[in-house]
Amino acid sequence: MKKINIAVDGFSSCGKSTIAKGLAKELGYTYIDSGAMYRAVALFAYRNGWMTDTTIDEAALQKHISEIVISFETAPTGQQETYLNGENVEREIRSLEIGNGASRVSTLGFVRKELVRQQQAMGKKKGVVMDGRDIGTVVFPDAELKIFLTASPEVRARRRFEELQAKGTPVSYEETLANVIERDERDTTRSESPLRKAPDAIELDNSNVTITEQLQWAMDMFNKITTQHE
Numbered sequence: 001m002k003k004i005n006i007a008v009d010g011f012s013s014c015g016k017s018t019i020a021k022g023l024a025k026e027l028g029y030t031y032i033d034s035g036a037m038y039r040a041v042a043l044f045a046y047r048n049g050w051m052t053d054t055t056i057d058e059a060a061l062q063k064h065i066s067e068i069v070i071s072f073e074t075a076p077t078g079q080q081e082t083y084l085n086g087e088n089v090e091r092e093i094r095s096l097e098i099g100n101g102a103s104r105v106s107t108l109g110f111v112r113k114e115l116v117r118q119q120q121a122m123g124k125k126k127g128v129v130m131d132g133r134d135i136g137t138v139v140f141p142d143a144e145l146k147i148f149l150t151a152s153p154e155v156r157a158r159r160r161f162e163e164l165q166a167k168g169t170p171v172s173y174e175e176t177l178a179n180v181i182e183r184d185e186r187d188t189t190r191s192e193s194p195l196r197k198a199p200d201a202i203e204l205d206n207s208n209v210t211i212t213e214q215l216q217w218a219m220d221m222f223n224k225i226t227t228q229h230e
């Protein structure tokens with residue numbers, strides 16, 4: 001069957017990566033975590049001293065943005081891991097600090113231009129499931145299936161808090177909730193590609209939906225769309 005591209009957008013810590021990874025595994029598609037790419041840029045900026053918790057040296061970051069090579073590899077566990085210039089940075093990019101940093105660098109036009117260029121190249125041959133904030137609106141506007149996930153901030157913060165706790169990350173629920181709210185505010189109000197539901201996206205509020213149920217729902221949407229396209 002002809003392969004399509006699938007866009008999964010939505011708010012922070014909603015379950016985008018979970019549903020996208022599940023779809024990719026079921027369909028034999030490539031999964032691309034676009035958020036990991038923004039996180040890798042933030043890590044690169046921090047490491048080079050061009051970014052602090054309050055400032056960004058935009059000129060320096062723009063001068064060196066083309067030096068950033070982001071790739072993904074599947075670990076023996078089956079988990080996808082993010083590589084920055086050949087170094088496995090998967091664990092480092094998942095901190096609240098880097099998540100906040102990603103949200104900050106994602107407001108910069110030259111960062112978005114470079115990452116969207118790379119993301120669009122990844123989807124050229126179809127067969128990609130990509131999650132993020134602007135996949136259905138900017139990266140793959142012609143994606144045949146667009147999913148938009150939402151859930152209450154409290155539910156999303158609880159999910160991320162439990163995930164970080166399981167990894168042994170010392171963080172409180174209150175810090176996690178504040179991080180979720182801050183990132184959502186920045187993502188939805190920025191001038192560059194703000195988080196929006198694409199007009200042709202199918203929305204799911206998964207506040208009271210299990211991981212299994214949401215994947216089944218997504219597969220049902222895929223089967224419906226691909227039957228229509230046949």
Ligand SMILES: Nc1ncnc2c1ncn2[C@@H]1O[C@H](COP(=O)(O)OP(=O)(O)OP(=O)(O)O)[C@@H](O)[C@H]1O
Nearest residue numbers: 012013014015016017018159160163206209210211
């Ligand atoms: N329907 C669900 N019910 C309960 N927990 C869920 C559900 N979907 C995902 N989760 C859990 O919520 C946490 C966040 O999920 P995930 O990383 O997929 O979110 P995300 O939208 O990709 O986050 P971010 O945009 O911040 O990277 C994970 O621990 C995941 O296992």
Ligand SMILES: Nc1ccn([C@@H]2O[C@H](COP(=O)(O)O)[C@@H](O)[C@H]2O)c(=O)n1
Nearest residue numbers: 034035036038102103106132133134183
């Ligand atoms: N397509 C995207 C993906 C992400 N961002 C920004 O990066 C931050 C981290 O993304 P996660 O999915 O890993 O949480 C996110 O808060 C966004 O600000 C983006 O702008 N566009």
